[in-house]
Amino acid sequence: xxxxxxxxxxxxxxxxxxxxxxxxxxxxxxxxxxxxxxxxxxxxxxxxxxxxxxxxxxxxxxxxxxxxxxxxxxxxxxxxxxxxxxxxxxxxxxxxxxxxxxxxxxxxxxxxxxxxxxxxxxxxxxxxxxxxxxxxxxxxxxxxxxxxxxxxxxxxxxxxxxxxxxxxxxxxxxxxxxxxxxxxxxxxxxxxxxxxxxxxxxxxxxxxxxxxxxxxxxxxxxxxxxxxxxxxxxxxxxxxxxxxxxxxxxxxxxxxxxxxxxxxxxxx
Amino acid sequence: xxxxxxxxxxxxxxxxxxxxxxxxxxxxxxxxxxxxxxxxxxxxxxxxxxxxxxxxxxxxxxxxxxxxxxxxxxxxxxxxxxxxxxxxxxxxxxxxxxxxxxxxxxxxxxxxxxxxxxxxxxxxxxxxxxxxxxxxxxxxxxxxxxxxxxxxxxxxxxxxxxxxxxxxxxxxxxxxxxxxxxxxxxxxxxxxxxxxxxxxxxxxxxxxxxxxxxxxxxxxxxxxxxxxxxxxxxxxxxxxxxxxxxxxxxxxxxxxxxxxxxxxxxxxxxxxxxxxxxxxxxxxxxxxxxxxxxxxxxxxxxxxxxxx
Numbered sequence: 001x002x003x004x005x006x007x008x009x010x011x012x013x014x015x016x017x018x019x020x021x022x023x024x025x026x027x028x029x030x031x032x033x034x035x036x037x038x039x040x041x042x043x044x045x046x047x048x049x050x051x052x053x054x055x056x057x058x059x060x061x062x063x064x065x066x067x068x069x070x071x072x073x074x075x076x077x078x079x080x081x082x083x084x085x086x087x088x089x090x091x092x093x094x095x096x097x098x099x100x101x102x103x104x105x106x107x108x109x110x111x112x113x114x115x116x117x118x119x120x121x122x123x124x125x126x127x128x129x130x131x132x133x134x135x136x137x138x139x140x141x142x143x144x145x146x147x148x149x150x151x152x153x154x155x156x157x158x159x160x161x162x163x164x165x166x167x168x169x170x171x172x173x174x175x176x177x178x179x180x181x182x183x184x185x186x187x188x189x190x191x192x193x194x195x196x197x198x199x200x201x202x203x204x205x206x207x208x209x210x211x212x213x214x215x216x217x218x219x220x221x222x223x224x225x226x227x228x229x230x231x232x233x234x235x236x237x238x239x240x241x242x243x244x245x246x247x248x249x250x251x252x253x254x255x256x257x258x259x260x261x262x263x264x265x266x267x268x
Numbered sequence: 269x270x271x272x273x274x275x276x277x278x279x280x281x282x283x284x285x286x287x288x289x290x291x292x293x294x295x296x297x298x299x300x301x302x303x304x305x306x307x308x309x310x311x312x313x314x315x316x317x318x319x320x321x322x323x324x325x326x327x328x329x330x331x332x333x334x335x336x337x338x339x340x341x342x343x344x345x346x347x348x349x350x351x352x353x354x355x356x357x358x359x360x361x362x363x364x365x366x367x368x369x370x371x372x373x374x375x376x377x378x379x380x381x382x383x384x385x386x387x388x389x390x391x392x393x394x395x396x397x398x399x400x401x402x403x404x405x406x407x408x409x410x411x412x413x414x415x416x417x418x419x420x421x422x423x424x425x426x427x428x429x430x431x432x433x434x435x436x437x438x439x440x441x442x443x444x445x446x447x448x449x450x451x452x453x454x455x456x457x458x459x460x461x462x463x464x465x466x467x468x469x470x471x472x473x474x475x476x477x478x479x480x481x482x483x484x485x486x487x488x489x490x491x492x493x494x495x496x497x498x499x500x501x502x503x504x505x506x507x508x509x510x511x512x513x514x515x516x517x518x519x520x521x522x523x524x525x526x527x528x529x530x531x532x533x534x535x536x537x538x539x540x541x542x543x544x545x546x547x548x549x550x551x552x553x554x555x556x557x558x559x560x561x562x563x564x565x566x567x568x569x570x571x572x573x574x575x576x
């Protein structure tokens with residue numbers, strides 16, 4: 001018993017009902033646990049199924065709440081069938097269900113029946129990022145004046161502190177336009193589904209905003225968010241796209257509220 | 269014990285950020301964000317709101333903004349659904365810390381959790397799962413309640429569950445188990461009368477007997493809710509605690525009966541799915557308030573009398 005005590009205050013008498021009750025909750029092949037019964041020797045198959053149903057349906061509902069535009073694209077029935085597979089394979093590991101579904105876009109990308117909608121996974125990625133931004137910490141955004149306080153020769157060494165809400169989603173498809181059209185309840189135009197789109201997601205106040213990024217913009221912001229200097233990020237963006245417009249991208253990222261502060265490298 | 273935390277210092281330093289409201293004798297509703305505009309537009313600020321703690325465990329954004337707005341005008345009850353207090357494994361310290369932070373931030377009138385579990389290993393099942401009632405589980409759940417109360421520095425109200433199965437290994441009744449928890453931990457109770465009714469039907473027991481034996485003097489809050497109906501393997505009625513409709517007549521009657529014994533207790537109408545428009549939910553809370561008010565008078569008179 002000494003060993004058990006070292007691993008926690010619970011000794012060998014630890015109740016085992018969790019081990020008995022849990023496995024069948026998300027596995028329809030698993031039989032009703034023998035640990036439970038109905039009252040007065042009644043059976044417990046349908047009774048236990050109430051728990052199976054609560055678990056599976058509520059987790060599918062949780063995914064539907066995180067990915068409403070994805071569900072509108074696929075239709076409810078298709079979405080719930082797809083979500084059921086994911087819920088069983090990858091149930092949540094946190095009780096904060098607004099964080100659930102981080103792996104769902106990747107699952108959609110591999111999901112056999114969704115292959116005819118190649119941009120579906122990227123719309124889901126934008127939705128997941130949207131909800132991350134929605135719940136992110138509140139933080140003041142960087143004011144445009146902050147840049148003017150730095151001398152031009154120090155500017156290339158400036159490092160920007162990312163806002164907790166900032167997310168970047170790159171897509172080979174017009175995922176941001178599709179997302180925006182569906183979320184605004186607008187009619188979906190027949191898509192000229194060729195243009196790749198990179199999206200910037202921010203929440204400067206209470207409202208989450210999704211923007212299209214210009215060429216080179218995604219790599220520029222991603223490098224800044226990862227802590228590279230302005231000079232390094234700009235060089236990477238120019239490498240990626242010869243039409244990269246540095247002043248316009250700086251103005252755009254400040255207006256979007258992607259950052260909260262500048263660390264000019266000066267000792268404070 | 270090393271787990272004892274700084275107590276007086278933090279209390280002394282505490283500044284109240286929100287008004288203090290009396291919750292005694294009030295009816296309330298679950299807070300739904302789709303109702304916010306209607307709630308904020310109301311001329312009279314009556315009733316309390318109960319929030320599911322987990323919905324406000326994000327770092328920031330609109331949920332906290334909305335809750336701050338509500339908390340300025342109303343008493344708030346904080347209701348946790350995912351602490352897994354009834355489970356065999358250790359509590360999630362991160363989750364407990366988040367729960368504690370909400371208690372500190374919003375200064376709720378009532379703080380409650382469930383006699384149930386929802387996490388096993390690392391999987392969160394998002395349901396209130398049942399537990400056997402034995403000496404071993406009584407000990408374990410008591411430890412968990414102690415741990416929560418130590419962290420939040422106030423008594424927790426524990427809610428009786430609705431259940432669909434029984435464990436073969438159970439050696440005591442649910443009421444005896446709950447009474448044991450109160451005796452060992454000093455916790456309070458949240459009496460969910462719909463759960464009492466649902467479980468009684470499902471297990472062929474008497475809701476009256478359950479309520480007669482229930483330690484009513486420790487109840488700090490009552491829940492009322494709607495339920496749905498299915499059948500069990502034998503074709504008999506099996507009630508589902510679905511919170512998706514109005515409170516059943518039988519549950520209203522039991523509520524009235526409980527109050528005649530206890531006097532008014534803060535009472536929540538839960539309606540969590542197929543949520544109606546605000547006026548409909550508000551009317552349901554109004555119906556609870558009318559019953560509470562009807563039971564208030566004799567008790568107020570009684571208290572005045574006692575004071576003389």
